[in-house]
Amino acid sequence: SAVISQKPSRDICQRGTSLTIQCQVDSQVTMMFWYRQQPGQSLTLIATANQGSEATYESGFVIDKFPISRPNLTFSTLTVSNMSPEDSSIYLCSVSSGLNTQYFGPGTRLTVL
Amino acid sequence: GENVEQHPSTLSVQEGDSAVIKCTYSDSASNYFPWYKQELGKRPQLIIDIRSNVGEKKDQRIAVTLNKTAKHFSLHITETQPEDSAVYFCAASTSGNQFYFGTGTSLTVIP
Numbered sequence: 001s002a003v004i005s006q007k008p009s010r011d012i013c014q015r016g017t018s019l020t021i022q023c024q025v026d027s028q029v030t031m032m033f034w035y036r037q038q039p040g041q042s043l044t045l046i047a048t049a050n051q052g053s054e055a056t057y058e059s060g061f062v063i064d065k066f067p068i069s070r071p072n073l074t075f076s077t078l079t080v081s082n083m084s085p086e087d088s089s090i091y092l093c094s095v096s097s098g099l100n101t102q103y104f105g106p107g108t109r110l111t112v113l
Numbered sequence: 114g115e116n117v118e119q120h121p122s123t124l125s126v127q128e129g130d131s132a133v134i135k136c137t138y139s140d141s142a143s144n145y146f147p148w149y150k151q152e153l154g155k156r157p158q159l160i161i162d163i164r165s166n167v168g169e170k171k172d173q174r175i176a177v178t179l180n181k182t183a184k185h186f187s188l189h190i191t192e193t194q195p196e197d198s199a200v201y202f203c204a205a206s207t208s209g210n211q212f213y214f215g216t217g218t219s220l221t222v223i224p
Contacts, residue, residue, distance in 0.1 A: 100145040104156040
């Protein structure tokens with residue numbers, strides 16, 4: 001399976017600021033996704049990052065709050081904008097090369113003060 | 114949209130015993146059902162998956178069964194070991210893109 005890295009691995013941010021999380025894959029993949037996992041909770045899909053076009057957002061998530069870029073088949077970014085303490089969570093990217101299977105990156109642990 | 118329910122939320126077993134985790138789904142169009150294991154502080158790892166054209170799949174001590182009529186699928190771990198202790202998530206997917214995850218089961222294997 002692909003090797004997936006995320007940067008930063010963790011960060012502590014102030015309320016009202018923004019953080020951009022990077023996801024890098026060592027090979028070209030068809031699909032890239034962004035998830036949120038709140039403490040002790042399950043995984044919730046934020047959006048599908050589409051290469052060369054706007055991301056597809058799930059219900060409850062909007063582009064102004066979570067802008068996403070995917071400039072090529074190996075890289076994507078997720079920005080968490082105008083952060084509040086409720087945004088404290090682990091953010092994970094995942095990738096799929098077809099056959100449905102998704103593999104997850106190591107995650108970014110975000111704390112908003 | 115799809116709704117995936119997972120039970121139990123916590124499960125404790127003695128080492129060597131079997132563990133069973135059950136999930137139900139609501140969308141009959143779902144056709145792909147992966148299971149992930151997440152150890153504390155680590156990423157979810159795919160451990161086994163099953164597609165709707167298969168009723169059962171086994172990989173060493175892990176097996177998954179699928180009942181499409183009843184819309185439920187289960188994870189079976191036999192001869193449990195302490196390293197099996199983790200949170201397990203089931204998921205269902207219709208398109209292969211949108212994964213709907215269950216709420217997770219925290220499994221503790223007692224030595």
